[in-house]
Amino acid sequence: MTPTSRRRFLGAVAAAVSLAGCTSAGPSVDDAAESTTAGTASPTASRIEAGIPLARSTLPVEHEFDALRSEIQNGGPPKDGIPSIDEPTFRPAEAADADLDDRAVVFGVVRNGEAKAYPRRILVHHEVANDAIGGEPVAITYCPLTGTAMGFRRGETEFGVSGDLVNNNLIMYDRETDSRWPQILGTAISGPLEGESLREFRLVWTRWGRWKAAVPETAVLTEETGHVRDYGTDPYGTYVPNRGGYYDRDSTLFPALGDDDTFPAKRVVIGARTDEGRIAFEADALREDRLLSGTAGDTPHLAVYDSELETGYVYRNPDGASFDYEDGRAIAGDATAHDPAALPLDRAYAFDAMWFAWSGFYPSTAVVG
Numbered sequence: 188m189t190p191t192s193r194r195r196f197l198g199a200v201a202a203a204v205s206l207a208g209c210t211s212a213g214p215s216v217d218d219a220a221e222s223t224t225a226g227t228a229s230p231t232a233s234r235i236e237a238g239i240p241l242a243r244s245t246l247p248v249e250h251e252f253d254a255l256r257s258e259i260q261n262g263g264p265p266k267d268g269i270p271s272i273d274e275p276t277f278r279p280a281e282a283a284d285a286d287l288d289d290r291a292v293v294f295g296v297v298r299n300g301e302a303k304a305y306p307r308r309i310l311v312h313h314e315v316a317n318d319a320i321g322g323e324p325v326a327i328t329y330c331p332l333t334g335t336a337m338g339f340r341r342g343e344t345e346f347g348v349s350g351d352l353v354n355n356n357l358i359m360y361d362r363e364t365d366s367r368w369p370q371i372l373g374t375a376i377s378g379p380l381e382g383e384s385l386r387e388f389r390l391v392w393t394r395w396g397r398w399k400a401a402v403p404e405t406a407v408l409t410e411e412t413g414h415v416r417d418y419g420t421d422p423y424g425t426y427v428p429n430r431g432g433y434y435d436r437d438s439t440l441f442p443a444l445g446d447d448d449t450f451p452a453k454r455v456v457i458g459a460r461t462d463e464g465r466i467a468f469e470a471d472a473l474r475e476d477r478l479l480s481g482t483a484g485d486t487p488h489l490a491v492y493d494s495e496l497e498t499g500y501v502y503r504n505p506d507g508a509s510f511d512y513e514d515g516r517a518i519a520g521d522a523t524a525h526d527p528a529a530l531p532l533d534r535a536y537a538f539d540a541m542w543f544a545w546s547g548f549y550p551s552t553a554v555v556g
Contacts, residue, residue: 240385310336315359466554476492500528
């Protein structure tokens with residue numbers, strides 16, 4: 188698709204702009220799996236450069252940076268043509284019910300004792316929201332072309348939408364150094380910070396009804412973004428099957444990095460990338476089986492379904508610990524029940540992605556489906 192076509196496809200992105208004038212829910216919604224290099228949570232495993240919190244070492248990248256740069260496509264809108272939300276406003280859950288259906292997709296997060304939900308129908312028009320949660324500056328990001336919602340620490344800078352894509356994935360830029368960061372990689376492929384990786388954290392892709400039930404004290408992003416958009420429409424179509432649009436077609440807007448046909452291109456997987464290897468669990472299979480096991484590198488991994496939030500978590504399971512699943516809980520061999528987000532194993536950073544996007548960036552990935 189040409190840049191002009193994508194401008195037409197986005198529609199609302201070209202609208203006129205008007206500038207305006209831990210939780211009590213339990214461990215299901217915690218943010219324990221914050222990635223540094225290998226999916227290991229460590230609040231000290233970072234450093235600061237150009238005001239940006241960076242991982243101690245580079246996240247796994249399976250392509251040379253030169254090769255990635257050669258695959259960059261102009262997405263249509265220019266730099267900041269898709270405007271980030273830089274002054275987000277929020278309202279309590281009960282106030283959001285008036286125009287947010289229980290089935291609406293939201294990206295939920297709990298950090299530093301504060302819970303927030305970001306409706307997909309708002310972020311699809313902006314892709315980046317520069318916010319603060321619990322006093323910590325963060326960037327909440329969503330790429331509709333790859334189906335990836337990811338959170339990053341941003342420190343003293345802000346992130347924006349560069350207008351470019353690689354493997355159909357959003358390339359962000361930081362407003363401090365103008366380095367370019369493909370969202371899925373979390374790693375700069377050009378600019379002064381080339382080769383550096385961001386500190387990322389989990390966003391829970393779920394439904395509004397489920398999120399507000401689990402985290403009733405959540406705040407919700409409002410449509411008062413400082414920009415005029417029709418937040419009642421998705422410029423890419425709908426996630427409802429057989430309704431047409433980008434999500435319902437197997438083709439991508441721009442060339443993908445790979446052509447692995449293990450799954451249809453836009454089948455959702457839950458992927459984890461560690462120094463030991465990469466692994467992808469098919470989301471539908473996890474929903475059906477509740478527990479799935481696979482090996483990344485030489486290390487066994489376990490995925491567990493969370494029926495409360497309709498999501499999944501991935502754990503390193505080097506000793507091959509065995510679990511059963513009952514009433515929404517993982518039952519260990521000693522009969523103790525564990526919340527899906529709190530197994531007695533090392534939890535890896537994992538996120539939802541369309542198969543073509545995951546396999547394109549990580550062709551070595553193991554697959555469980």
